[in-house]
Amino acid sequence: xxxxxxxxxxxxxxxxxxxxSAGPAEAAGASWVAPPSEQDVAAAVKAAETARAxxxxxxxxxxxxxxxxxxxxxxxxxxxVYTLNPDFVTAKPGAPAGVLRAIAVTAxxxxxxxxxxxxxxxHSAPSGWSVGNVLSGNxxxxxxxxxxxxxxxxxxxxxxxxxxxxRDGVVLLQASLPxxxxxxxxxxxxxxxxxxSRYANKLPGSDYQHSGxxxxxxxVLQQRDSGPPGSLTAGLIVFGSAVALGGGFLVWRWTKxxxxxx
Numbered sequence: 001x002x003x004x005x006x007x008x009x010x011x012x013x014x015x016x017x018x019x020x021s022a023g024p025a026e027a028a029g030a031s032w033v034a035p036p037s038e039q040d041v042a043a044a045v046k047a048a049e050t051a052r053a054x055x056x057x058x059x060x061x062x063x064x065x066x067x068x069x070x071x072x073x074x075x076x077x078x079x080x081v082y083t084l085n086p087d088f089v090t091a092k093p094g095a096p097a098g099v100l101r102a103i104a105v106t107a108x109x110x111x112x113x114x115x116x117x118x119x120x121x122x123h124s125a126p127s128g129w130s131v132g133n134v135l136s137g138n139x140x141x142x143x144x145x146x147x148x149x150x151x152x153x154x155x156x157x158x159x160x161x162x163x164x165x166x167r168d169g170v171v172l173l174q175a176s177l178p179x180x181x182x183x184x185x186x187x188x189x190x191x192x193x194x195x196x197s198r199y200a201n202k203l204p205g206s207d208y209q210h211s212g213x214x215x216x217x218x219x220v221l222q223q224r225d226s227g228p229p230g231s232l233t234a235g236l237i238v239f240g241s242a243v244a245l246g247g248g249f250l251v252w253r254w255t256k257x258x259x260x261x262x
Contacts, residue, residue: 033096041078043127044103044119053131057107060134070110079104098154104140114138
């Protein structure tokens with residue numbers, strides 16, 4: 001199994017001051033996210049408990065400490081992780097802000113080290129779900145503990161940003177390149193305006209992407225009854241070096257989180 005260090009390279013995105021008309025609670029009639037079923041959540045946890053998934057976790061722990069992690073305990077808490085929806089970015093009517101990316105489950109080594117097992121639909125697996133990769137740390141579990149009642153965890157991969165997403169808006173929890181103050185509430189209509197100004201002209205096939213800018217590419221999970229399983233988010237595609245933000249340049253910022261692929 002190869003060892004890959006997942007590096008997030010965040011260049012600045014060109015800010016476009018384009019304000020859209022939308023109601024105070026919803027942007028372009030945005031609907032709520034589609035939650036996974038109880039059956040899917042249980043299947044994801046079961047997938048995280050398989051010998052195959054635990055072997056991935058062991059490899060991840062060895063990357064970090066180069067030592068046998070000992071007995072690995074898999075948690076029973078499953079955290080649905082959503083990613084920014086391109087249809088929401090382009091203000092497609094009824095598009096929710098996030099689409100399901102994975103279900104995260106925390107594994108703990110005997111040393112106390114943490115890793116996150118990410119499960120996705122897999123029709124070839126006995127439970128219908130399998131762990132596709134393992135990331136060091138338990139960011140998803142830690143951040144989910146800070147969510148407001150009824151909120152879900154939303155990732156904006158282009159800035160490595162994590163949000164509390166509620167029906168009324170978002171609260172930034174952390175980001176490598178924050179576009180708003182951490183802890184600040186942003187109404188959903190305003191958040192849609194913000195991400196449209198950041199990414200609407202950077203979607204796949206755009207002139208910006210073809211000319212060597214930062215592309216916006218997403219692949220999301222398919223629900224069980226809607227066809228073959230999808231892949232995890234493709235995330236940030238980086239071309240070139242830095243790009244302008246408000247007339248200036250920002251230095252590339254790097255963060256690392258070790259990932260063990262299947």
